Amino acid sequence: MAFGMFFADRNKPLIGVDISSSAVKMLELGVSSDGSRRVERYSVAHLPREAITDGNLAKPEVVEKAMREAWQALDTRTRAIALALPAATVTAKKLILPQDASEADIETQAISEAHQIVPFPMEEVTLDFQILGPSPRSQNDNEVLVVITRKDRVEERVAVAESVGLKTVIVDVDTYAALRAFSQISFQLPNEGKGQTVAIVDLGHTTTHVNILHDNQPVYQREHPFGGQILTQEISRRFGLPWEEAEDAKCKGLLPDNFEVEVLRPFLDSAAQEVARALQLFFASSPQQHVDHLVLAGGCSLVPGLDEAVYNKTQIATIIANPFAKMAVSSSVRPKQLAVDAPSLFVACGLALRRFDLE
Numbered sequence: 001m002a003f004g005m006f007f008a009d010r011n012k013p014l015i016g017v018d019i020s021s022s023a024v025k026m027l028e029l030g031v032s033s034d035g036s037r038r039v040e041r042y043s044v045a046h047l048p049r050e051a052i053t054d055g056n057l058a059k060p061e062v063v064e065k066a067m068r069e070a071w072q073a074l075d076t077r078t079r080a081i082a083l084a085l086p087a088a089t090v091t092a093k094k095l096i097l098p099q100d101a102s103e104a105d106i107e108t109q110a111i112s113e114a115h116q117i118v119p120f121p122m123e124e125v126t127l128d129f130q131i132l133g134p135s136p137r138s139q140n141d142n143e144v145l146v147v148i149t150r151k152d153r154v155e156e157r158v159a160v161a162e163s164v165g166l167k168t169v170i171v172d173v174d175t176y177a178a179l180r181a182f183s184q185i186s187f188q189l190p191n192e193g194k195g196q197t198v199a200i201v202d203l204g205h206t207t208t209h210v211n212i213l214h215d216n217q218p219v220y221q222r223e224h225p226f227g228g229q230i231l232t233q234e235i236s237r238r239f240g241l242p243w244e245e246a247e248d249a250k251c252k253g254l255l256p257d258n259f260e261v262e263v264l265r266p267f268l269d270s271a272a273q274e275v276a277r278a279l280q281l282f283f284a285s286s287p288q289q290h291v292d293h294l295v296l297a298g299g300c301s302l303v304p305g306l307d308e309a310v311y312n313k314t315q316i317a318t319i320i321a322n323p324f325a326k327m328a329v330s331s332s333v334r335p336k337q338l339a340v341d342a343p344s345l346f347v348a349c350g351l352a353l354r355r356f357d358l359e
Contacts, residue, residue, distance in 0.1 A: 013040075013078035014169070016177075016351030017067070019157065021052045022205035022228075022299065024066040026074050026081075027348040029355060030330070037356070038328040039338060042345060045070035049243055055086035057156050068164045075332070082170035082351040083157050084177050087209065088223055090149040091117060092173075096141045099134070106131075110146045118148055126151045147173060170354050175209055175221055177350030178202055178297065184323035184349065186216065189293055196292040199282070200321075201275055201310075202346060203300035205229050210278045212291070220282050226274045228300035231267045238263055268305050272313035279314065297321040297346035323349040 018025040027042040045066040051059045093113055097106060110129045111122070118125055127148040135141040158168045182200055186193045193216050202209040206227040212220040228250075236246035239256065249255050255263075275294070283289050294316045296307055301320050311318040322342040329335050 012080065012355070013076070014352060014355040015071075015074070015076070015078050015081045015166075016348040016354070017070075017081045017083050017161070017166075018174070018177075018345075018348040018351060019052065019057075019063060019067070019083070020204055020299075020347070021047070021207070023047055023344075024063065024070045025345055025348045026070045027345055027352045028074065028076055028078055029327070029349075029352045032328045036326075036328055038330055039324050039333050040330050041074050041076060041332050042338070042341070042348070043070045043073035044341065044344075045073065055089045056153075057160065060156065060160055064160045064163050067160060067166075071164055071166065079166050080169045081161060081166045082172060082354045083161065083168055084172045084174040084347060084351055085149060085153055085157070087173055087175040087221065088207075089153045090147050090173055092145060092147045093117065094132070095129075095144045095146060096135050096138070097144050099140055099142050101142070106144055110144075113146055114148050120150065124151050125149070126154055170351070172351055172354065174347050175211055177347045178209065179211060179213070179218060179350070180353050181297075181321070181323045181346045181350035182211075182213070182295065184327070184353075185295065185319075185321055185325065187326065188319060192216075193293075197288055197290065198293045198295060199279065199291045199316075200295045200297060201278070201301075203227060203271070203296065203298040203306075205299060208274065208278070208298075208300075210282070212282055212286075212288075214288060219288070220286060222278065222281065224274060224278055226271070227298075228303065230270070231263070231300075231303065234263050234267060235259070264303075264305070268303070268309040269313075271300070271303070271306055272309040275310050276313050279316075291316055294318040295321050297343045299344040301343045302340070321346050 016027045024045045028040040030038045030040040032038045047066050051062045057063050095109060106129055110127055114125055114127055125148060129144050129146045132143040132145055135143050154171050161168050178200060189196060195215055197214045200211040204227050206229055208224040208226045210222045232247045232250055235250055236243055279291060307318045307320050320343055324338060324342050
């Protein structure tokens with residue numbers, strides 16, 4: 001969803017920029033000589049604690065510094081970027097409208113819906129819509145997705161990018177970007193996921209996003225307050241380390257021998273329980289009563305043993321997302337490191353894929 005900004009020209013470079021609660025991640029995709037997609041370059045600049053709170057830029061000057069660091073590390077001339085808003089900051093609603101409705105008619109209806117569901121003046125709102133396709137209930141109607149957010153949510157992120165010298169040409173939503181990235185891993189599933197129910201569980205630093213698809217169409221989304229910071233907190237408490245040192249030790253694996261038994265295993269159990277609880281909430285609100293496959297993404301999915309713990313708890317086939325598995329890799333990228341970082345670049349990948357929207 002582009003909130004009035006549109007960009008889709010595969011001949012023009014585009015950087016996907018994911019501003020998460022723990023880091024600014026940038027990714028640029030290109031096209032190989034054989035026409036396949038290629039990872040040109042990527043970078044990650046970590047954010048200090050509480051730079052982002054509840055999806056808001058609590059310390060924009062700190063985010064700006066990290067964004068500048070990430071862009072400089074990317075070593076590119078590309079300045080066009082696609083950003084994402086956290087799903088918690090937007091309101092989405094599906095409308096059923098006649099297939100012959102003009103774009104002006106759809107916009108009028110979208111604005112009318114916004115008047116009914118947002119609790120603030122319309123001049124403070126920005127919205128966009130996308131035609132999803134024919135309605136399963138009526139051959140003469142289309143499903144239209146309307147996405148609404150406060151204008152200042154968009155403006156604060158665009159302003160930070162501009163201060164770094166970057167031009168925001170797309171503002172998306174992180175959950176939609178994740179769904180786009182899923183298209184790069186669906187080949188790993190039976191029949192490419194068709195006729196299957198698949199849960200994409202994006203475990204970040206502070207929150208977990210659950211996206212469930214049936215027959216490759218989204219049917220459920222929910223956010224849960226669980227993430228990798230819980231492991232950092234326990235490391236800090238158990239070993240008497242300041243937060244920053246605990247986070248660094250976690251990422252580098254520089255922890256005492258008793259870490260696995262006393263800290264890691266309980267965390268894995270908690271994470272697996274959280275995933276199982278998220279699925280139960282889905283089952284309680286849906287006619288679907290089973291999930292065929294689990295896809296783990298996000299930085300927290302890199303915790304060793306998480307996929308096994310989730311499988312043992314849920315008995316659902318579980319894989320860790322690598323949206324670059326079938327992509328070529330440029331000489332400036334280390335393939336082994338990319339494979340390690342791939343799950344945490346899931347949203348950035350979905351944003352960078354916006355370059356190919358016209359395909």
